[in-house]
Amino acid sequence: MPRHLSIKAPYPPGDFAIWIIIYVELLTFSLLFIGYAFSRRAEVELFNASQLVLNQTSGFINTLILITSSYFIVKAVQSIKNMTKQTTQSANSVASKWLLSAMFLGFLFLLMKVSEFTQIFGMGINLSTNTFFMFYLLLTMFHFMHVMLGLIILGNIYQKTKRVGYTTDDYSGIETGASYWHLVDLLWIVLFPLIYIIR
Amino acid sequence: MKYTSQMVAKPYFIFALILLAGEILFGLLMAVQYLFGDFLFPLIPFNVLRMVHTNLLIVLILFGFMGASYYLVPEEAERELWSPKLAIITFWVFAVTGVATILGYLFVPYAELTELTFNNLLPTMGREFLEQPLPTKLGIVLVVVSYIVNVTMTVILGRKTVITTVLFTGLFFMAAFFLVAFYVPENLVLDKFLWWFTIHLWVEATWELILGAILAFVLIKVTGVDREHIDKWLYLIIAMTMISGILGTGHHFFYMGAPEYWLWIGSIASAVEPLPFFLMILFAFTMSKNRKIKHDNEMALTWAKGTAVVSFLGAGVLGFIHTLAPVNMFTHGTQLTAAHGHLSFYGAYIMIIFTIISYAMPIMRGRPHGNCAKAQALELKSFWMMNIGMVGLTLSLATAGVMQILDQRVGTELLGFMESQTTIAGVYTVRAGFGVLVFLGLLTYFASFFVKEEQIA
Numbered sequence: 001m002p003r004h005l006s007i008k009a010p011y012p013p014g015d016f017a018i019w020i021i022i023y024v025e026l027l028t029f030s031l032l033f034i035g036y037a038f039s040r041r042a043e044v045e046l047f048n049a050s051q052l053v054l055n056q057t058s059g060f061i062n063t064l065i066l067i068t069s070s071y072f073i074v075k076a077v078q079s080i081k082n083m084t085k086q087t088t089q090s091a092n093s094v095a096s097k098w099l100l101s102a103m104f105l106g107f108l109f110l111l112m113k114v115s116e117f118t119q120i121f122g123m124g125i126n127l128s129t130n131t132f133f134m135f136y137l138l139l140t141m142f143h144f145m146h147v148m149l150g151l152i153i154l155g156n157i158y159q160k161t162k163r164v165g166y167t168t169d170d171y172s173g174i175e176t177g178a179s180y181w182h183l184v185d186l187l188w189i190v191l192f193p194l195i196y197i198i199r
Numbered sequence: 200m201k202y203t204s205q206m207v208a209k210p211y212f213i214f215a216l217i218l219l220a221g222e223i224l225f226g227l228l229m230a231v232q233y234l235f236g237d238f239l240f241p242l243i244p245f246n247v248l249r250m251v252h253t254n255l256l257i258v259l260i261l262f263g264f265m266g267a268s269y270y271l272v273p274e275e276a277e278r279e280l281w282s283p284k285l286a287i288i289t290f291w292v293f294a295v296t297g298v299a300t301i302l303g304y305l306f307v308p309y310a311e312l313t314e315l316t317f318n319n320l321l322p323t324m325g326r327e328f329l330e331q332p333l334p335t336k337l338g339i340v341l342v343v344v345s346y347i348v349n350v351t352m353t354v355i356l357g358r359k360t361v362i363t364t365v366l367f368t369g370l371f372f373m374a375a376f377f378l379v380a381f382y383v384p385e386n387l388v389l390d391k392f393l394w395w396f397t398i399h400l401w402v403e404a405t406w407e408l409i410l411g412a413i414l415a416f417v418l419i420k421v422t423g424v425d426r427e428h429i430d431k432w433l434y435l436i437i438a439m440t441m442i443s444g445i446l447g448t449g450h451h452f453f454y455m456g457a458p459e460y461w462l463w464i465g466s467i468a469s470a471v472e473p474l475p476f477f478l479m480i481l482f483a484f485t486m487s488k489n490r491k492i493k494h495d496n497e498m499a500l501t502w503a504k505g506t507a508v509v510s511f512l513g514a515g516v517l518g519f520i521h522t523l524a525p526v527n528m529f530t531h532g533t534q535l536t537a538a539h540g541h542l543s544f545y546g547a548y549i550m551i552i553f554t555i556i557s558y559a560m561p562i563m564r565g566r567p568h569g570n571c572a573k574a575q576a577l578e579l580k581s582f583w584m585m586n587i588g589m590v591g592l593t594l595s596l597a598t599a600g601v602m603q604i605l606d607q608r609v610g611t612e613l614l615g616f617m618e619s620q621t622t623i624a625g626v627y628t629v630r631a632g633f634g635v636l637v638f639l640g641l642l643t644y645f646a647s648f649f650v651k652e653e654q655i656a
Contacts, residue, residue: 017435024439024474031467127460134460 014176022183025146029187032142033194036135043131048199050132053123055116059196062112063188069105070185072098073154073178076161080171089164095174096161099154102181106151113144136195143187150184153177200562202273204280209563210290211266212556216645218259218297219549223638225252230631234624243305250330251304256544257328258297261339263552264409265289265346268366270559271416272350276357281349289345296338300331322383326390328398329380336380343374361430362412362419365437369408376400388456395451402544403472403514404444410510410551411437411479414503417558418483421500423492432482439475447472450522453531462524469522473515476507483507496569498578499558505582506550513542513593529608534623535600542593545585553582553644566652574650581647584640591633599626 012019040047076098083091120137127134157177160166166174200206229248232238239248265286273280280286303312309330316332318324323336331339347370354363379396415433419426449465452458483504494500517539521530530536557578561569569575606619614622 015431017431020435020478021439024471027474028467028471031470032463035463035467128458134463138460138463 012179014179015172018176018179022179025183025187029139029142029190032135032139033190036139036194039131039135046130047132050130050136051196051199053120053125054136054196055119056196058112058116059192062109063192065105065109065112066185066188069102069109070182072102072105073181076102076157077174077178080161080166080174083166083168085168088167092161092164092166095166096158099158099161103151103154103158106147106154109147110144110151113140113147117141139191139195143184143191146184146187150181153180200567201277202279204283204286205270205273205559206563207280207283207286207290208266208270208559210287211262211269212552212560214290214294215259215262215266215552216556216641218255218262219552220638220641220645221301222252222255222259223634223641225255227631227634227638230627230634233620233627234631247304247309250309251301253328254304254330255301258293260406260544260548260552261343262293263548263555264406264413265293267409267413267552267555267559268346268350268370270555270563271413272353272363272366273357275360275363275416276353278353278357281352281356285345285349289342289349292338293342296335296342300335303332304330321381323381326383326394329394339377340374343370343377347371347374360426361433362415365408365415365433366412369405369412373401373405373409376405391455392452392457395448399448399451400445403447404441406548407440407444407475408437410506410547411440413551413555414479414483414506417499417503417554418486420558421492421494421496421503422486422490423494424486424489428489429486432478432486436475436478436482439471439478443468443471443475447522450524450527453524453527466522466524469519472522473511473519476511476515479507480511494569496558496561496575498569498575498582499554501579501582502550502554502557505586506546506554509546509550509586509589510543511546512590513539513544513546517542517593517597529604530600533600533603533608534596535604538593538596538600541596542589545589560648570647571650571652574647574652577643577650578647581640581643584643585637586640588633588635588637588640592630592637595626595630595633599623599630602626 076095079091079094079098117140120133125133125137127137154177157174160173225248228239228243229245229252232245232248269280269286303316307315309325312332313319313324316324316334318333321333323333324330329336347367350363350370351367354367376397379393382393384390384393411433415429418424419429446464446468449461450469452461452465484507487500487504521527521535521539561567570578602623603619606614606622607616
C-alpha cells in the first residue's frame with residue numbers, strides 16, 4: 001500500500017495540541033467515571049432501580065451509530081493518506097463523502113439523545129432527583145457537547161476537503177479532527193455500558 | 200516603540216505600581232493587627248483595612264490591564280490608538296474615583312458612606328470585594344466601557360490578531376459580569392450565588408484571558424518565536440482555562456444552600472483547573488528554549504516565566520488542595536483560603552503586570568533594548584525578594600490555616616476563634632516578616648527605575 005508520510009512525525013497522528021486536549025478530556029471523564037463507581041457502591045439499589053428508567057435500546061443504537069461514524073472517519077483519513085500527487089483531487093472528494101456520512105451519523109446521534117432527554121425531563125427528572133440521575137445527566141450532557149464540538153470540527157475538515165485542501169505533504173488537519181472524533185467515540189463506548197448496562 | 204499613542208500606558212503603569220505599594224502597606228498593617236489586635240484601633244479597624252487592601256488590589260490590576268492593553272493593542276493592530284485623549288480622560292476619572300473611594304473607606308464610617316452615596320436608591324454595598332459605593336461602581340462601568348470602546352475601535356480599524364481577539368473577549372465578558380454586581384436579590388443564597396459570577400468569573404475566567412494575551416504578546420516580542428506557534432498555545436490554554444474555570448465556579452457553591460450536584464461539578468472542574476496553568480509553564484519555558492532572538496531585556500522574560508510558575512503554584516496547586524468538596528468542608532474560610540488568594544493573585548496578576556511593565560517601561564523611556572545591566576541586576580534582586588517573600592508569606596498562611604483547622608474543626612475538643620488565633624501568633628509573626636520582605640522587594644524594584652544608564656553615552 002503506498003504510504004506518503006507527512007513532513008511531521010507520523011505518531012501521534014495530527015497536531016500535538018489535540019493530544020493534550022484528548023488527555024485532559026480522558027482525565028476529566030475518568031474522574032467522573034470513578035466518581036460514579038464510588039457513588040454507586042454506596043447506593044447500589046438506588047442506582048439499579050434508576051437505571052431501569054433508561055432506554056437501553058436507544059443507547060445501544062447510539063453506540064452503533066458512533067462506532068460506524070468512526071469507521072467512516074477512518075475511511076476518510078485512509079483516502080487522504082493513500083493519495084498520490086496525481087490523485088489529490090479525487091482523494092479529497094472521496095474523503096469529503098465519508099466525512100459527510102460520518103457527520104450525518106453524528107447528527108443522528110444528537111437527535112436520538114435529544115429525544116431521550118425529552119423523555120427523561122418529561123418524567124420530571126433533573127440533576128437533583130438522585131445521585132444516579134445527576135451522574136447520568138452530567139455525563140451524557142457533557143458528552144453531548146463533545147459530539148457537537150466534534151461535528152463543528154468535522155464540518156471544518158469537510159469544507160477543506162471540498163476545497164481540495166489536503167495534499168500529500170499536509171494532511172495533519174484531518175488526522176487531528178479524526179483523533180478528536182475517536183475520543184468522542186471512545187468516551188461513549190465506556191459511558192454506555194457503565195451507565196446503561198452494568199448492574 | 201512603534202506608535203506614539205502607546206505612551207498613554209505610562210501613567211497607568213506608574214499608578215498601578217503606586218497602588219501596589221499602598222496595597223502591600225495596608226496588608227502589613229493588617230499583619231500587625233493579627234498580632235496586636237488593638238493596633239490602630241479605633242482609627243482604622245481591621246475590616247476597613249481589609250476592604251482597602253482588597254479593593255486596592257482590584258483597582259491596581261485594572262490599571263495594569265488597561266496600561267498593558269493601551270501599550271500592546273496599537274502594536275498588534277498596527278495603528279495608533281483610536282483615541283489617546285479618551286484613554287487619558289479615562290485614567291483621570293478612574294484615578295480620582297479610586298482615590299476618593301479609598302479615602303471614603305478610611306475616613307467615613309461605612310454605614311455613613313452608604314447613606315452619603317445613595318445606596319438606598321439601588322442597594323449594592325456591603326458585600327465582600329464589591330463594597331464600592333454606587334457612584335464608584337457606575338464610575339467603574341464608565342471607565343471599563345470607555346476602555347473597551349477604545350480597544351475595540353483600534354482593533355476594528357487595524358490588524359486583527361489572536362492576541363487582540365483573546366484580549367477583547369476577556370474585556371467584554373469582564374464588563375458583562377460586573378453588571379451582576381448591581382443586582383442584589385433578597386434571597387441570601389441567590390445573592391451569594393450570583394456574587395460569584397462577578398468575583399470568580401473575573402478572576403478565574405475573564406482575567407485569565409487578559410493574562411494570556413499579555414503573556415503571549417511579551418513572549419512574541421522577547422523570544423522572536425513565530426506568532427503562529429504562540430497563537431496555538433494561547434488558544435489551547437485559554438480554551439482549557441475557560442471550560443475548567445467556568446465549571447470551576449461550582450467550587451464556591453459548596454454547602455451554601457445551592458443544589459448538591461455542585462459538589463461534584465465544582466470538585467471535578469477544580470481538579471482540572473491546575474492543568475492550563477501547567478500548560479502555561481510549558482508554554483513560557485518552551486518559547487524561551489526555542490527563542491530566535493536574544494532580547495537584551497532579560498528581565499521581561501524572567502517575569503514572564505515567573506508568572507507562569509508562580510500562578511501554577513498559587514492558583515493551580517494551592518487552589519486544588521482545598522477545592523475538593525470533602526476537603527473544603529474543613530478548610531473553607533480559613534487562612535488556607537488566604538494563602539491561596541495571596542499567591543494566586545500575586546503569581547497570575549501582579550507578576551503579569553510586572554512582566555509588561557518590565558518590557559514596556561524601558562521602551563517608553565527611550566531604552567528599546569531594555570534597562571542597563573546594572574538596573575536589570577537590581578530588578579532581578581527585587582524579583583527574588585518579592586517571590587521568596589510571597590512564597591514564605593503563603594506558606595506561613597497555609598501553616599496558619601492548617602493549625603486553625605486542627606484547632607477549630609477536627610476532633611471534639613475544639614478551641615474558640617480567638618484562642619486558636621493566639622496559638623497561631625508565632626506563625627503570624629513569620630508571615631509579617633515575609634510581608635516586609637515583599638515590600639522591600641517592591642522598593643528595590645522601584646529603585647531599579649532610577650539606576651543611571653551608564654552604558655549608553
